[in-house]
Amino acid sequence: MKVKIFVLMCILLITGCVSPKVIDELPVVFVVGYDSGENKKMKATVASQVFNRDQSSSIYTYTASSHTSKGLRNQLSAIQKPITIGKIAVILFSEEMASEDKGITRILDSYLRDATVGRLVTIAIVEGGSAHDLVKYDYGYPEGLGPHIKNLINKSVEFSNFPRTNLHLYDYMYKGAGMDPYVPIINKKGNKIQLTGLALFKNDKMVEKLNLEETFVFNLMNEKANIGVHELKVNHSGYASLQQVSSNVKYRIENHKSVPTIYINISVKGSISEYSGLQINTKVEHMIQKALERKIESKGRKLVGKFQNLKIDPLCIGDRVRSQTRQFNVANWNQIYPTTKIVVKANVHISGSGVVR
Structure with a gap:
């Protein structure tokens, strides 16, 4: 009897140390966009969904600037409700930022090291504008912007108009000998997102882009x-x-x-x-x-x-x-x-x- 009471007390002590979190009230990030910021900083804009108890959802956007990817993470984690990135679907970079000599691997590295982030995350380049403006716009997609972009690209891959790409394949081609990575290009036309081509990289810097006809033949x-x-x-x-x-x-x-x-x-x-x-x-x-x-x-x-x-x-x-x-x-x-x-x-x-x- 004494053993049972001791075990019960241990369980109560352990559970009492866990910080309670209501999953439905945590903002879940599905898309993040990166731009070149002022004073050589990088700017990140995230679109998150909060799933309410009445089965509805609300979309919020947050923006932060920092010199490092870790610094951005720290700023975004300081909001009232901590953001969870385990469900992230899409990582976007502006064409300007992807073309800089610094490259994009310095940012992707923090996601690759995060065990909560899946390796099938989609990477894409935003053509002719900022990732901030694309992420912040309200398109009215019921599933949210991140899943919509991911589904759009996956459908193009399914019908063989685009080659397969994701965070894992990008990292593999970046580090591998005798190969270079590529990712899709998207832009905002009116109130819709569209695929426009393929971005080609030398090491981790974007150096060229293919239009849809060229992408078809490339595939x-x-x-x-x-x-x-x-x-x-x-x-x-x-x-x-x-x-x-x-x-x-x-x-x-x-x-x-x-x-x-x-x-x-x-x-x-x-x-x-x-x-x-x-x-x-x-x-x-x-x-x-x-x-x-x-x-x-x-x-x-x-x-x-x-x-x-x-x-x-x-x-x-x-x-x-x-x-x-x-x-x-x-x-x-x-x-x-x-x-x-x-x-x-x-x-x-x-x-x-x-x-x-």
């Missing part, structure tokens, strides 16, 4: 894709809408022990759902097939040339060479990469069906 060169639907300009007056479009890519490396030649072979399949010309026949199918092959090869060559001129490797070509080369020398690869011969070849198979107008 074909990067990984296997199930695009679904794609509109194609066939000639000066004709357009075709393709459906059930899927692709596969294979890299072939020759002379990988000396000066390699890399072949990027892209296979695409699909069918014609709509054509603006007179009729769909074998000749039209062949014409559409060749038009798509020219588009992929032409834009692919331009992208590869752009990457080599900037000395960046978002296609992870160096890593592909490394995987086939014993005693791979990173310094040597970095020297020869800008002049390495890289050939982009597309093989398209299109079947006719659908409507003509």
